[in-house]
Amino acid sequence: MPMTLAEKILARASGRTTVAAGEFVVGDIDLALVHDIFAARVFDILEQVGAGGVFDPDRIAVVIDHMVPAPTAEAAAVHQRIREHVARLGIATFYDAGEGICHQLLPERGHIRPGMLVVGTDSHTTTYGALAAGGTGIGTSEMVYAMATGRLWFRVPETLRYEFAGALQPRVSWKDVILHLAGTFGSDGAQYRSMEFGGPGATGADMSSRLTVSNMALEMGAKFGLFAADAVTAEYLGKDGFEDEWQPDPGASYEAVHQVDLTALTPQVALPHDVGNVTSVDLAGDLRIDQAFIGSCTNGRIEDLRAAAAVLAGRHIAPGVRLLVAPASRGVLLQAIEEGVIGTLVEAGASVLPSGCGPCFGGHGGLLGPGERCIGTHNRNFMGRMGSAEAEIYLASPETVAASAITGVITDPRSLEAAHV
Amino acid sequence: MSDGAIRGRVWKFGHDVSTDLLSPGQYALDPVEVRMLHVLESVDPRFASEVAAGDVVVAGHNFGCGSSRETAAENLKVLGVACVAAESLSRLFMRNAIAVGLPVLIAGGIHQAFSAGDEIEIDLAAGTARNPATGAYCRGEPLPEEMRRILNAGGILEVLRHGG
Incomplete structure (x- = not known):
């Protein structure tokens, strides 16, 4: 029976030749990820229930990325407990505070391969x-x-299934594509579903863009957000041979197939307090901002920092605006320093934050006061997400966030381009 | 208990009630005694202090959207909520509710059928809810056997304690 990518992954994990949508299976886990918000709790409970050790210390990854660097003594103590558990259990894949965000590190350091079943205590x-x-x-x-x-x-x-055709215009990115999908189908538009991205337009998406799209598939409720393995995958992994197996079968059964034209897409922005509340940036109106944030597992990669720097080069952020930049990993930061990207951003007025999740999840380091407005490259704009419940969060691409930081109001990066001539 | 009838008082919420509202990020590492004080405080400051054991949360679409944080479901269970009945639940919230032993009901029309403070009668085995005051009746899908088994055991950790 022809299978979708999701069905193929769960068939392999459950040792079956085929599975079909709606079936319940028990899957073998290839990799289990925990980060510092939950790791100590997970390991404590594991001891309490008398389960003893873990099923396979080589199939577990632990990352300290949320409370980084520890903003309180309590967080520091939690990190101490995590390090003790990691040592006790012999877990090899451990990234301590400062290495970066889990969803950046695991692909970047080669822990993810096509076809794997990966679970994480992170949406x-x-x-x-x-x-x-x-x-x-x-x-x-x-x-x-x-x-x-x-x-x-x-x-x-x-x-x-989402079939992309055409190509994106300058200053329009795949962040705009996934925001557009959330706006079109709603923040529960893929609830319990697997989203499968393909078509001729998808082959043009580099790995950084694909990571952005798959990251935000969750914001539509999805269980998986899958691209088939292709030449882009092989180049990123430095290894090919996955392309034949990790494709959906011709004739696989889809609940719906949506056609998406990339060429017509404009920069998009999600308005408070719902990721599905999306409009074209040029229609957003006159929205003054207090803070602009570039970072997170959604858009904190070198490609994102370069895109922001290209907009900010030779310019300065508006008075009264704070621009925060958090590279998604130490590797990204290092590359951004080597390329001069960090210099460009800091000259333009940016503060560089540690590689971590702090402001995005509302933990620490860049929270908002009552009535403040923030535009960011991250993935969530829920009420109260970044501090005060009376603050407003807007989500957009690195290009749009950079343009908005310059003008102090939410700005279409294409308009800035024209004004700069 | 999970398979039995539930009769309780309704706390009503809207659509897209997120895990940031159910378990705010600032208190993510705090013990449950602290976390439970802040449940839904941004939308209903009375909820955490006034909700009573056996009360039922009725909500619209996409309840529990957002983070994987299980505390969103655990906080409600610790506060004594007997069931979350919604038009739809986020996938993660649903998994977590089952995992911690918090009964859930997904039933179309439920948001319309109840007002805050109403009495609600839920039959989890049948997947139904009734408003005794108005006679309104909502039929959802009973939970699949796999989820009922975990719920009836009192959560997935109890399943693990008893040999997986």
Whole structure:
């Protein structure tokens, strides 16, 4: 029976020749990820339930990225406990504070391969779909179960297919594409579903763009956000041979197939307080900002920093605006320093934050006061997400965030281009 | 208990109630005694202090959207919420609710059928909810067997304690 990518991944993980949407399977976990918000709790409970060790210390990744650097003594103590657990359990894949954000590090350091089933105690584990891996979020109790047994139940999801045609215009990015999809289909438009991205337009998306799209598939409720393995995947991995296996089968069954024209797309922005509340930036109106944020697992890669620097080069942010830049990993930061990108951003008025999740998840380092407005490259604009419940969060591409930081109001990066001639 | 009938008082919320509202990020590392004080405080400051054991949360679409944080479901369970009944639930919230042993019901029309403070009668095994005051009746899908098994055990950790 022809299968979608999601069905192929869950068939392999459950040792079956075929599975179909709607079936329940028990899948073997290839990699289980925990970060510092949940790691200590997971390992503590694992001890309490008497499960003893973990199913395979080589299939577990631990990343300290949310409370980085530790903003409180309590967070520091949690990090100490995590390090003790990591040493006790013999977990090899451990990235300590400062290395970067988990969803950047695992692909960047070669831990993700096409076809893998990856669970993480983080909703944005869907990011790995960019590499044709079945990444999905779970909670802490489920993680304890997965770590103890190496398996977990899954419902094989129905698949929504998105066929891209055409090519993006200058200053329009794949962040705009996924925001456009969220706006069109809603923030629960792919609830319980696998999103499968393809078509001629998708082959033109580089890995950084795919990671952005798969990351935000979750913001439409998706279980997976998958691109098939192709030449872009092979180049990123430095290894080919995955392309034949990790494709959807011709004739696979889809709940719906949507055609998306890239050529016509304009820069998009998600308005408060819902990721699906999306409009074209040029229609957003006169919205003054207090803070602009470039970073996160959605858009904190070198490509994103370069795109922002290209807009900010030779300019300065508006008075009264704070521009925060958090490279997604130490590797990204280093490359951005070597390329002069950091210099450009700092000259334009940016503050560079540690590689981590702090402001994006509302933990620390760049939170908002009542009535403040922030535009950021991250993935969520829920009420209260970045501090005050009376603050407003807008989501956009690095180009749009950079342009907005310059003018002090939410700005279409294409208009700035024209004004600069 | 999970398979039995639930009768309780309704706390009503809207659509897209996120995990940031159910379990705000600032208190992510705090113990449950602190976390439970801030549940839904941005939308209903009375909820955390006034919700009583056996009460039911009724909501619109996409309840629990956002983060994987299980505390969103756990906080409600610790506060004594007997069931979350919504038009739809986010995938992660649904998994987490089952994992911590918090009963859920997905039923179309439920948001319309109840007002804050109404009494609600839920039959989880049948997947139905009834408003005894108005006679309004909502039929959803009963939970699949795999989820019922975990719920009836009291959560996935209890399944693990009893040998997986």
